[in-house]
Amino acid sequence: MSVLRVGIVGYGVMGKAHSYGYRVAPMLRALPVTPVVSVISGRNGPAAAAAAAAYGIGEHTTDWRALVARDDIDLVDICTPPGTHAEIARAAAAAGKAVLCEKPLALTYPEAAAALAAVTSAGVHHAVGFNYRRLPAVALMRRMVAGGAVGEVRLWRATWLSDEFTDPDTPYDWRFDRQMGGTTIADLGSHLIDMALWMAGEIRAVCAQSETFIAERPPPAGAGWAGTGSGARAVTVDDASSALLRFESGALGAMEVARAAVRRPCDFTVEVNGSRGTLVFDYARLNELRYGSADDDPGLYGMRRIRAEHPSHPYAGSWWPIGQGVGYGSSFGNQVADLLEGWPDAPWTPGFGQGAAVQAVCDAMEASAAQGRWVTVSEVTGTA
Numbered sequence: 001m002s003v004l005r006v007g008i009v010g011y012g013v014m015g016k017a018h019s020y021g022y023r024v025a026p027m028l029r030a031l032p033v034t035p036v037v038s039v040i041s042g043r044n045g046p047a048a049a050a051a052a053a054a055y056g057i058g059e060h061t062t063d064w065r066a067l068v069a070r071d072d073i074d075l076v077d078i079c080t081p082p083g084t085h086a087e088i089a090r091a092a093a094a095a096g097k098a099v100l101c102e103k104p105l106a107l108t109y110p111e112a113a114a115a116l117a118a119v120t121s122a123g124v125h126h127a128v129g130f131n132y133r134r135l136p137a138v139a140l141m142r143r144m145v146a147g148g149a150v151g152e153v154r155l156w157r158a159t160w161l162s163d164e165f166t167d168p169d170t171p172y173d174w175r176f177d178r179q180m181g182g183t184t185i186a187d188l189g190s191h192l193i194d195m196a197l198w199m200a201g202e203i204r205a206v207c208a209q210s211e212t213f214i215a216e217r218p219p220p221a222g223a224g225w226a227g228t229g230s231g232a233r234a235v236t237v238d239d240a241s242s243a244l245l246r247f248e249s250g251a252l253g254a255m256e257v258a259r260a261a262v263r264r265p266c267d268f269t270v271e272v273n274g275s276r277g278t279l280v281f282d283y284a285r286l287n288e289l290r291y292g293s294a295d296d297d298p299g300l301y302g303m304r305r306i307r308a309e310h311p312s313h314p315y316a317g318s319w320w321p322i323g324q325g326v327g328y329g330s331s332f333g334n335q336v337a338d339l340l341e342g343w344p345d346a347p348w349t350p351g352f353g354q355g356a357a358v359q360a361v362c363d364a365m366e367a368s369a370a371q372g373r374w375v376t377v378s379e380v381t382g383t384a
């Protein structure tokens with residue numbers, strides 16, 4: 001059994017989730033190659049060392065460029081803030097490494113397109129970490145939509161509500177900075193837009209609104225710039241945004257993303273209404289799907305609760321016995337298993353092409369909110 005040597009850039013929340021994914025994947029599926037994370041990087045040396053020890057990774061570094069340049073690394077896995085993604089991805093591609101990049105792929109569509117061009121011309125494997133599509137119930141929802149369970153898709157709607165930004169005392173970090181964290185549209189919305197494109201097809205145009213309710217943030221403890229005035233920094237990202245969507249198919253969509261929703265931790269919902277049925281996913285009940293069909297017995301009017309835990313459902317059979325369910329972490333194990341199952345011949349999906357397509361919709365939403373008008377996605381991609 002050969003080994004695929006992985007270097008993870010970033011030891012934070014996603015560095016941990018991805019490390020977990022590489023450990024778990026070989027327990028889920030017989031893979032042609034065994035992933036081994038050899039090195040992890042981060043800017044804070046002691047914290048990177050502690051993370052490496054906790055995640056069972058032999059080496060750590062504070063220099064991501066050194067990690068990318070190593071001859072004994074096959075896959076570079078990018079788990080840093082969005083403002084760093086495209087540069088690290090381009091460097092990894094130039095070094096001939098496979099690249100898995102957390103979402104969003106970049107800060108802007110041109111940056112995402114450049115990252116796509118880099119991995120394409122280097123001929124390396126590439127994927128974006130849209131992990132939620134690898135939850136059993138979400139994958140089942142997509143399979144059912146593609147299989148005609150709701151008929152022709154007419155309406156698609158999604159919300160993603162979090163309370164990350166509700167406390168005005170939450171100190172400034174990269175998430176409040178447009179040049180490093182991107183937008184709330186891209187942070188939360190990129191997952192939803194990925195699912196929209198995957199389930200309902202291309203989006204033609206958007207009409208969005210955005211607001212930043214808390215305009216500045218206090219400095220983090222120990223920040224070198226705390227001594228200047230109040231030390232507060234201006235927030236340059238949206239706290240919340242919403243949009244109407246028009247799909248190429250003629251379907252209508254609506255989407256809301258907010259980090260300003262009190263007592264909402266990470267609540268997202270996706271609903272599809274088709275000509276013959278309705279499907280609803282609610283992340284707070286992530287092993288379930290609600291389904292109603294126009295062909296159901298009228299005496300049973302309503303929606304049934306499908307338990308996406310049956311061995312015939314996507315991913316479910318490789319996890320636990322029916323009735324046990326899975327959690328967030330399962331999506332990262334499933335992600336690695338999906339990517340490595342066909343190694344080295346099968347291309348990865350969703351690749352940077354999807355990452356760039358998602359970014360184009362994010363950019364269209366941002367432009368629409370700024371300009372107060374409908375914006376077509378082709379205006380962003382230059383294909384108008």
Ligand SMILES: NC(=O)c1ccc[n+]([C@@H]2O[C@H](COP(=O)([O-])OP(=O)(O)OC[C@H]3O[C@@H](n4cnc5c(N)ncnc54)[C@H](O)[C@@H]3O)[C@@H](O)[C@H]2O)c1
Nearest residue numbers: 010011012013014015042043079080081082084102103104
């Ligand atoms: N798919 C998901 O479920 C999910 C969840 C959370 C975050 N994310 C995404 O993962 C990425 C990382 O988020 P996180 O929550 O793990 O962040 P984090 O703040 O927990 O960790 C960030 C890591 O990047 C490093 N870093 C920070 N700035 C850097 C810079 N300028 N150059 C190089 N390294 C830098 C830090 O040292 C740290 O190791 C983001 O793109 C975020 O949108 C995805």
